[in-house]
Amino acid sequence: MKIYYLTQPLLKNSLDKIYIFNEKNEKVGHLKRFFNGKSRFLIDLIFGEFFVHLNIYNENDELIYEINEKLNLNIKELFRSKWLLNKISSDEIYSGIILEKSLIKTNPRFILRHNNRSITLTGDIGDKTSRIYDEENNLISTIERTNFVPKKVKISIKEDNDLNYLLIIGFYYLFDLKR
Numbered sequence: 001m002k003i004y005y006l007t008q009p010l011l012k013n014s015l016d017k018i019y020i021f022n023e024k025n026e027k028v029g030h031l032k033r034f035f036n037g038k039s040r041f042l043i044d045l046i047f048g049e050f051f052v053h054l055n056i057y058n059e060n061d062e063l064i065y066e067i068n069e070k071l072n073l074n075i076k077e078l079f080r081s082k083w084l085l086n087k088i089s090s091d092e093i094y095s096g097i098i099l100e101k102s103l104i105k106t107n108p109r110f111i112l113r114h115n116n117r118s119i120t121l122t123g124d125i126g127d128k129t130s131r132i133y134d135e136e137n138n139l140i141s142t143i144e145r146t147n148f149v150p151k152k153v154k155i156s157i158k159e160d161n162d163l164n165y166l167l168i169i170g171f172y173y174l175f176d177l178k179r
Contacts, residue, residue, distance in 0.1 A: 001156045004028065004165060008151040012177055013044050020169055029058050029166050031173050052081070052177050056170040063088050064166055067098065067174060081178060085114065085167075098171065100178065110175045112167075119163070121175050130175065132168060143172050 003023045009016055018031040032055045035041040040051045056065040066086045085096040096114030103109075105125070112119040119140065123130040132141040141157045155172065157165055 001158055002165065004155040004157070004169060006031075006153050006155070006169065006173075008153060008173070008176070010150060012049060013041070018173070020166070027059055029056065029064075029169075030061075031056055031170055033177075049177055052083070052174060054170055054174055056166050058166065064164075065170055067170060083174065085112070098174065108175065108179050110171070110178075112171055119171070121171060123175065123179065130172060132171070141168050141172075 005021045005023075006018055008018060013033070015033055015035075019027055020029045020031070022028050034053050034055055035044065035051060036053065044050045052067075052069050054065075054067040055063055056067070058064050064087065066088055067083050068086070070082045070084055072080065072082060080102075081100045083098040085098055087095070096112060099111045099113070101109045101111050107125070108123050110121045112121070118135045120133045120135075121130060122133070128145045130143040131139060132143070134140055139158070140161050140163065141155060143156075144154045146152045146154055153172070153176075155165075155169055157163075157168055
């Protein structure tokens with residue numbers, strides 16, 4: 001298993017870079033929240049995680065993924081968030097969707113759909129470990145929170161998996177922001 005570490009900021013709506021390190025303590029990328037204007041930042045500050053947008057960068061500070069929250073104006077989906085995932089690279093543009101499928105807040109569940117695959121991230125309010133499974137219910141990754149303040153996170157990813165480690169880490173960070 002490949003192991004990655006990150007330290008999350010104390011404030012969830014922080015716009016600081018969150019650096020990702022491998023087991024050799026080398027920087028392998030970073031995450032950065034962004035807002036589409038100062039008014040959205042203020043709304044998010046008042047209401048808490050109302051707009052969640054995320055950029056994911058590689059070790060060369062090149063933008064790899066962009067995750068934008070899509071506002072649901074449908075009454076059925078008003079309280080469930082949905083994000084559009086865009087892969088930005090020189091040779092391809094890739095898209096996917098991330099859905100919040102939690103039935104109750106104590107057992108949050110997010111689903112990432114891309115390339116005709118469905119990846120599920122589950123957590124429990126009493127457990128410090130979150131898990132990512134594929135559609136056959138095979139474990140892809142485990143994520144452990146080790147400290148409370150500042151929140152340190154250890155991500156273990158199986159090596160035989162075809163998902164990018166930055167996508168997995170960004171998927172978890174989005175999950176943790178909305179939890």
